[in-house]
Amino acid sequence: MADLKKPRVRAEELRRLIRHHDYLYYVLARPEISDATYDRLFNELKRLEQQHQYLIPDSATLLVSGGVAGVAEGFAPVEHSSPMLSLDNASTEEDIREFEARMNRILPGATFRYVGEPKIDGVGVALVYENGKFVRGATRGDGRVGEDITHNLRTIRSLPQTLHGPLARYEHLEVRGEVFMWEAAFQKLNRDLEEVGEGAFANPRNAVAGSLRQKDSTITAKRPLDIVLYQLAADPRSTPFATHWEILEAFGKSGLPVSPEARLCGDLDAAIAYHRVMEDRRNEIGYETDGVVLKANNLDQRVALGFTTHHPRWAIAFKFKSQQAQTRVRRIVINVGRTGALTPSGDVDPVEIAGATISRTTLHNADEIARLDVRVGDLVVIERAGDVIPHVVERVPEPEHDSRPPFQMPTHCPVCGGHAYRPEGEVVWRCSNAACPAQVKERLLHFGARRAMDIEHLGEAVVNQLVDRNLVKDFADLYHLDVETLASLERLAKKSATNLYKAIQGSKNRGLARFLFALGIRFVGEHAASLFAQHYGSMEKLWAATEEELAAIYGIGPRIAAAAAEFFAQKENQRVIARLLDVGVTMTEETVKAREKLLAGKTLVLTGTLEGFSRDEARAAVTRLGGRVTSSVSKKTDYVIAGKDPGSKYDDARRLGVPVLDEAAFKELVSER
Ligand SMILES: [Zn+2]
Structure with a gap:
C-alpha cells in the first residue's frame, strides 16, 4: 500500500542524507548544510520512526545517527571504548518537560537534579590517560571509530599532559570533551591568515576541525585551540562517583579543564532558568554556543535509564532560539x-x-x-x-x-574601472590600478590606524573627502595639509581641524617598525615590520637589501621578502618614501641593545606558578627589557605568561585573544641568546 511504502522510502532517503552529511561533517570537516537543516532532517526521521515503529531497523546500524565510513586517509583509526553518542534535542520548554516525563515513565516517582553545561560548537574528542599520562586522543568519527589526532591534541596548552589529584592514579581513563576556539582568537586567526593571503575560515568550528586535521602539528600548535571536558567514559558502577557533578569536580582537581559556566540545578525549573540565563548571555560568553546540555546528575538513575539507539535517555540538548x-x-x-x-x-x-x-x-x-x-x-x-x-x-x-544568471566577478574594478585579475594561487580578485581611489582610501585609513601611525581623528568621513577632492593622493600629501584646508572639509569645525592637524604632525616619530607596517606592504604585518626594523635599523639600510638578504632574516618567509622587495623596487613607492623623509617622518629604529628593549612599550600579565622564577624575578626580567607587568588582562595586554595552575587571567586571555606564553617561551624571551 502506498501509505505504508511512502514513509519507508522517505525514511531510507533521510538515513542516506543523514549519513552523507555526517560524513561531510565529522570525517571531512566540510559541512554543506547548516546545523539547523541537519536537525530538521534528523527530527523528521525520528518522528517517522516514532509513528511507524516497523521502520526502525533491528540491527544497531542506526547507532549514533547512522554509521559513516569513519576515518579519512592519513589518520589511524581508534575504536572508542563505548560509542560517542549524539544527544537528543529540544527547542521548547514543553519538549524539556516531556523529556523529564519520559524519564519518569521509566523511573516512576523519581526526582531529578540536573547539571547544565553550555553546548559548545566545537569538535568532540575522546582522550585516554594511562596512569595519569595523556597517551591518546581521537576525534568522534562515526561515534564508534574516530581518528587518532594525539599529536595535534598535545599542542593544546590547556590540555594537561599529566594528571594530578584524584584521577591521576587510574590505570586507564577515558574522558570526553570538546575542542573549541574563543571568538576573539578566531577573529584574530582569520585576520592573520588573510594578512598572509590565505583563506579565512567560515566559523570557529571549521577552524578547529581544520586545525585538528593537520598532518603537521607545528601548524596546529599555532592555532588558538582550547578544550573543556564534560564526560567520563566509564560505567558509573565501576567508579567511586555518585553524581555527574562529582565527576566534574574531580576533573577540575585533576587538572582537566571544565566549563566555568557549568551549573548544578536543583530541579527542572532551575534547569529551565539556567537555559534562559545562558541564552541571554550567549553573545557575551566569548565562544559559539547554540544551547545548553542538561544531564541527570544522579549516576544510578543514568544506569537505570540507559540509551536508545540514538542517544542517552538522561541527557538532552536544549537549543537556543535560532540566530x-x-x-x-x-x-x-x-x-x-x-x-x-x-x-x-x-x-x-x-x-x-x-x-x-x-x-x-x-x-x-x-x-x-x-x-x-x-x-x-x-x-x-x-x-x-x-x-x-x-x-x-x-x-x-x-x-x-x-x-537566474550565475554570479560572475566583474572584469573591472567597480570604483576606478581598472582591470580586475586573480593572482595565481589566491582566492581573491584584485584591482590592478594602484591609484584606485578605493584603495587609496583604505590605505590611508590603515596608515592612520592605532597600531600603525596612530593618527587620531583621521576617520572614514575625513579620508573620503580628502581623496574625493583630490587633496590627498598618497601618504606624503597628508603631512602637507594645513589647518585651513582641513577646516574646509564638511562637518569639520575649526577646532576639530586643528586637532586633526596636530595628530597628523604628531605622528612623525612612530619609528621604523610602525612606519613599515603603516605602509601596508602586502604580507608585512606588525611582526614582520618589527623584524625588518630590528634587523636594519633604518630605511636606508633596508632599502639597500636584496630579496635574498630579506628572506635570510629569521622569521621572514620567502613570500614576505618577495613582496617587500617588490614594494621598494617600485619608483612610485620610492618617490612617496622620499617625500615622507622630507617632511620629517622618522625612518629609523633603535636597534643598539635591541635585546634590552625587546619588550619596550609592552604590557604583560603573570598568572600561575613559574618554576624557574619568583614573581619578583619575573617582574624584574620584564622591566629590564622595557616592559611593564600589570595585574589584570585587557585587550591592551600584549602577553599573558601562564605558569602552573593558571587562574582566571588565563581564561580572560583566551577570551580576549591575547597571546599566552608558557614558562619555556617566557624563559626564552627574557634570556640572553
Ligand atoms: Zn580600482
Missing part, C-alpha cells in the same frame, strides 16, 4: 580593499535576527559564492553569531534558481 533567518538576495555588491582586493557582499531584504535588523551579509569571495551558488534573487539562510558580520549559511533550493 538564522531566511531572506532574499537583492544585489551583490563589490567593495575594494587596501590591497585592491574585491570583496563581495550581499544586500538582502531586511530581516530580524535575535533583535537586530540585518540587510547586508558577507559573501567572503568568489569561491564561496560559487560553492553556495548564490544568485541575485535567491532565497538564502543567513546567520548572525555574536558581533560577526552575518553570513550566508546555505541557499534554499527553488525551481526559479536555474533561470
